[in-house]
Amino acid sequence: MSYDHFYYKGFRFLKDVHTEESINHAENEFEVFDDDIYNITFPKSGTNWMIEILNLIKHKGDVTKSNAVPIQMRSPWYETTMAKEQIDNLDPPRIITSHLPQQIFAKSFFKSKAKIIYTLRNPRDVIVSLFHFTKIVNLFTPIENFQNFIDYFVQGETLYGTWFDHVKGWMQMKDDERFFYITYEELLQDLRGSVVRLCKFLGQELDDAQIDLVVEHSTFKSMKKNPMSNWSQSDILDNSKGSFMRKGISGDWKNHFTVAQSEYFDKIYQEKMKDFNMSFFWEQSS
């Protein structure tokens, strides 16, 4: 897949959306506040879903903001060129999004009490979601052939480095009390239980009715119909070619990978993750 990019410390970034200065600022100058909450993901892992959930938790289920403010303004990607003004407009506690790898994340975070929510997704479904997403992003020339796309993904030509390094980098923090990780598949299987766990981690006390509201407004169906959450008004996407809120399921990879492609990917996965002594929810439940 082709797009205008540049490298920062070995990681690929999209030109115009990022610049050397914006990434350098994100790594070295950005000021993290102790009450900040960071929503971190590898792209297509449930980033926007988590933005919706965290903002609804912050507002105890009140949908006023979700219905009025575009999702990318509610929790801006702090490494992008347009982030500064968006972040200045956030009320505390700020909920800030990032796809940055751990190695170049805000240095000031590591001296703060701020919290991180890291959401992961089965990489096979990440590949499928990204494959479709690249077709609707105006800045990309997509790869049409799925095998070529798998190669693009595993060879680390993706933005922000490889999925494997992203996960291994961030998961080094798994025992840190400021770090909470959850999978897209757990959110799908038990959204309410996941919201309850998130509230506990964030120290947010919501009653049952408020939790019900968070769940109701963060389902795929609700977000797909909310123009402030479904990216239908974004000029970065060509919504005539497909929808950002595409399917919202797990296991769609089975409709895309041939048996040979699945075995090919498994082999690479085993090799790249061989020193990583953890199995994820999607492995246990499949």
Ligand code: A3P
């Ligand atoms: P699919 O393309 O598989 O449908 P990100 O926000 O990281 O870019 O991830 C986008 C993926 O999350 C898309 O997956 C999108 O449909 C899915 N998604 C967004 N909101 C969701 C929700 N409320 N429930 C389930 N999936 C959701």
